[in-house]
Amino acid sequence: xxxxxxxxxxxxxxxxxxxxxxxxxxxxxxxxxxxxxxxxxxxxxxxxxxxxxxxxxxxxxxxxxxxxxxxxxxxxxxxxxxxxxxxxxxxxxxxxxxxxxxxxxxxxxxxxxxxxxxxxxxxxxxxxxxxxxxxxxxxxxxxxxxxxxxxxxxxxxxxxxxxxxxxxxxxxxxxxxxxxxxxxxxxxxxxxxxxxxxxxxxxxxxxxxxxxxxxxxxxxxxxxxxxxxxxxxxxxxxxxxxxxxxxxxxxxxxxxxxx
Amino acid sequence: xxxxxxxxxxxxxxxxxxxxxxxxxxxxxxxxxxxxxxxxxxxxxxxxxxxxxxxxxxxxxxxxxxxxxxxxxxxxxxxxxxxxxxxxxxxxxxxxxxxxxxxxxxxxxxxxxxxxxxxxxxxxxxxxxxxxxxxxxxxxxxxxxxxxxxxxxxxxxxxxxxxxxxxxxxxxxxxxxxxxxxxxxxxxxxxxxxxxxxxxxxxxxx
Numbered sequence: 001x002x003x004x005x006x007x008x009x010x011x012x013x014x015x016x017x018x019x020x021x022x023x024x025x026x027x028x029x030x031x032x033x034x035x036x037x038x039x040x041x042x043x044x045x046x047x048x049x050x051x052x053x054x055x056x057x058x059x060x061x062x063x064x065x066x067x068x069x070x071x072x073x074x075x076x077x078x079x080x081x082x083x084x085x086x087x088x089x090x091x092x093x094x095x096x097x098x099x100x101x102x103x104x105x106x107x108x109x110x111x112x113x114x115x116x117x118x119x120x121x122x123x124x125x126x127x128x129x130x131x132x133x134x135x136x137x138x139x140x141x142x143x144x145x146x147x148x149x150x151x152x153x154x155x156x157x158x159x160x161x162x163x164x165x166x167x168x169x170x171x172x173x174x175x176x177x178x179x180x181x182x183x184x185x186x187x188x189x190x191x192x193x194x195x196x197x198x199x200x201x202x203x204x205x206x207x208x209x210x211x212x213x214x215x216x217x218x219x220x221x222x223x224x225x226x227x228x229x230x231x232x233x234x235x236x237x238x239x240x241x242x243x244x245x246x247x248x249x250x251x252x253x254x255x256x257x258x259x
Numbered sequence: 260x261x262x263x264x265x266x267x268x269x270x271x272x273x274x275x276x277x278x279x280x281x282x283x284x285x286x287x288x289x290x291x292x293x294x295x296x297x298x299x300x301x302x303x304x305x306x307x308x309x310x311x312x313x314x315x316x317x318x319x320x321x322x323x324x325x326x327x328x329x330x331x332x333x334x335x336x337x338x339x340x341x342x343x344x345x346x347x348x349x350x351x352x353x354x355x356x357x358x359x360x361x362x363x364x365x366x367x368x369x370x371x372x373x374x375x376x377x378x379x380x381x382x383x384x385x386x387x388x389x390x391x392x393x394x395x396x397x398x399x400x401x402x403x404x405x406x407x408x409x410x411x412x413x414x415x416x417x418x419x420x421x422x423x424x425x426x427x428x429x430x431x432x433x434x435x436x437x438x439x440x441x442x443x444x445x446x447x448x449x450x451x452x453x454x455x456x457x458x459x460x461x462x463x464x465x
Binding site for chain 2: 018029033035036039040041042043044047050051061068076085103
């Protein structure tokens, strides 16, 4: 391929002129037509020379133009693995589709590409949003069991009511232990009273009447009957029929206040 | 055109069944900047010349040629390969230049004055020795402007054939190919266009 040379100047010949039916013209009419042609040919006698800056300017303008086939430009860039060129091709679609200077087929092609990109972007965003929402929901669901935020479920197993709470270790057989209780360990009673966390210690008198009745002898001999520390050593309080004294140490203040 | 970068030979060899214009267009559509440069360097002179013949002003002609190149580049994907690429470009440039010619205002003419100095004029003052004939040059320029204006006023069918034949130097067969019309129709349009042009110029002289 070599640069083309200027086309030779053509002089109108008579055989180029025919009438509507394709027949040769009458000599007079042919002469008039050749005169008109000579006027036009006289215009082209002094053609200007091409200035080199014209080519440079045109190339500069054309270099800023997007590719004439928008989708093909993207395909070619992807085939050549030119990511920047591919992004530029996609970016040029907007200007091509919205510019009236481009041919309609090219604009339609660019608009179709834009629609495709928009659909892909919307789909990707939608999938991302769904995935993100799923992650957040899973994080929220996994969190509460591990967190100590909900202690309200704990007090459920502590419904002890009444004065039974005060004595955690009632003696199953006060009569048998009476000598020990009276003889050695009255001093442990403060410890016992301190253990239930205040709410129940100051009132030894609140011992159930049944227990008080069960230790008539002890009360007579020394300190108040609940001070029977040996009762803690008793392995089976169930035998006495007391309702699980070992669970009583956790009374909730709320229940007491409510009562 | 000096400095033109020829299309790579391997590319030509791969597509031997195609015309050089088709190879060139395919390369440009693939984003080959060298091919685009080659086309611009090859065709710029002809396009500027064609636009100058229609417009009669070099600056306007260069702008019109550049506009035609941009339009052709944008529509390059629609080129069907019928006829030469140069003819297709020339047709686009002729349209652009004719549109510009219609927009141009009437040229302000310089009064020629007289050579004996009784009626001083810039034309005679510029050439006091009288070696040239500026009066004749001015009259020729006026006549050329009149002819150009008459061509621009021709109906589209006739004007396109007349312009491509006389200003783009295309043979009638190539014009028929570019316009997609039979050769007889092109001849008829040329005939009628020249008659209309002659009548209009004769009318203007009266």
